[in-house]
Amino acid sequence: MATQQEIKESLETFTENYNNNDRLKIMNRDWNRVVVVKATDVDSVHTWVLQDGVLKLKEGEADAPDLTVISDSETLADVFYGDITPIEPYNDGTLRIMGSEDDITRLDFICLMIWGE
């Protein structure tokens, strides 16, 4: 089981890598979304706000997110550190993402562009 701190660090690493990628920022400048990331086995809830292509991470939960990513702490830390693709735990039911199918796919595209295959 990963700790709340590990999840936070994985999300910060992801945020930093995203914001260092100018191409991604341009591609997402019109994709303004709120994404909540929640762990099922530790007390950890974070919110990403993607506004005008820039990604910001906050602790705590947003009221009306566009996407909600829910999984166990280990999976969340592995996914956002880029050690596994989100599709693998998603297809085996370990990772749940609530939101539109297009937004789910876009989130995976972003992971792919940050971490590669």
Added chain:
Amino acid sequence: MQLKRVLTLRTVVATSAGLTLASSSFVAAVLVANYVLGDTAWIAILIGGALCFLAAACFSELNGLLPTAAGIRLYFSRAFNDQVSLVISLLYMLIVVIGVVGVESFILSQVLSEAFPAIPPYLWIVVMLLLVTGMNLRGIKMAGVFQDVVTYSLIAVMLFIGFFALYKVGFKLNAPLSPGGATGMIQAVAVGVFLFVGFEWVTPLVEEVTQVKQISRGMMIALGILSVVYAVFTVAMTAVVPKATLVASPAPQLVLARTVLGDLGASVMILVILATSLKTFNAGIISVSRFMYASAREHVLPAVFSKISMRFFTPYVAIITLFFIGLLAAALTMLTGNYVVLVGLAAAMESIVYTLAGLAVISLRRKMSDRERPYLIKGGYLVPLLTALVFTLLAVAVLASDISALLYIAAAFVVVLVYVNTAVPRLKKKYEARKPAARRRPARAPEGLESK
């Protein structure tokens, strides 16, 4: 916590019905009518619809238990194993795409070349597929409201033409209650399943509704509406036009519209066919390209299919590949002219998937007995068992009556099985070799050392 954007029941119904309504559905409707005597196709269609309710109940339970856009890929992997899930998912995508695109493009080309004889039929296919491929490459999606309007308009047009045709013959039907022998009826019901192919493709929307039960309700309502609409329209076709004429035509709906409403009716129906086929091609390309992308991301298809357009965020390699598969399927169908075999093929595959859905419900009730089920089929194992039994029988009935369909499905099964057992392990091995040697996630300090 509430998601910002949620879908309404109206859109869930329209999506389920819209994915099902295709121009090729009417070819299947005529095949159904041809297996039974007189104007009794409505009986087979209503039975087919009622049987699909059983499958819908199974999908509702699976969808509530495992709410995911991955659909059967996850249900079957949890219920059986990953290999079964992969083989069936790949086979399903392959057969339904080739079957539906093949029949749909054949019908469309025949209809349009009849309206515009100077243009070669195959050119229409190329233009239509290019249009849909272009839209998908650029990430242009038909708006939800537009899809709702198209689907509900189509249903209204079918009901209007159907009732108007019946009114013209004074609602006089030929032996509407005497379908003939049991064999013909079983075959009619089996092919009738094709009329409802795709109703369950609405399950990926589960993450976009407020309650999981909305998906089940939407599927059931869509099945109810479709059963009635198909029954009315098919009986109208056989009551007004001789069956031999309908069977000989790739677009029997056009024959009926022209017979009862003249050139105006034919023009309206051509527009309807055009809109329906565009919608079907579009839905097919969206679903299957996303499936190919996801499969490439989990290393069961070559990595090239996970390539995405930097400008439009779309899986362009998967979309372009589907364009060529569509062209090939259309070319082969036009060359052989045997579009009917594709209807049987898709109906049989759909029946196999419904059979497995029934078995998956039974298996998951044992494997995941403690998990909460927002939708639980009443009556214990009766409905899932009945689903598995009935759809096995229907798959056998379709394949026994069409030996070509049996050969194609067997060949496709062998190819997919060999692929899953030989190519997939290689792809996974290749991926493992390419993976960074060290994990990016920092190693955790052993317990007790953190405080030192």
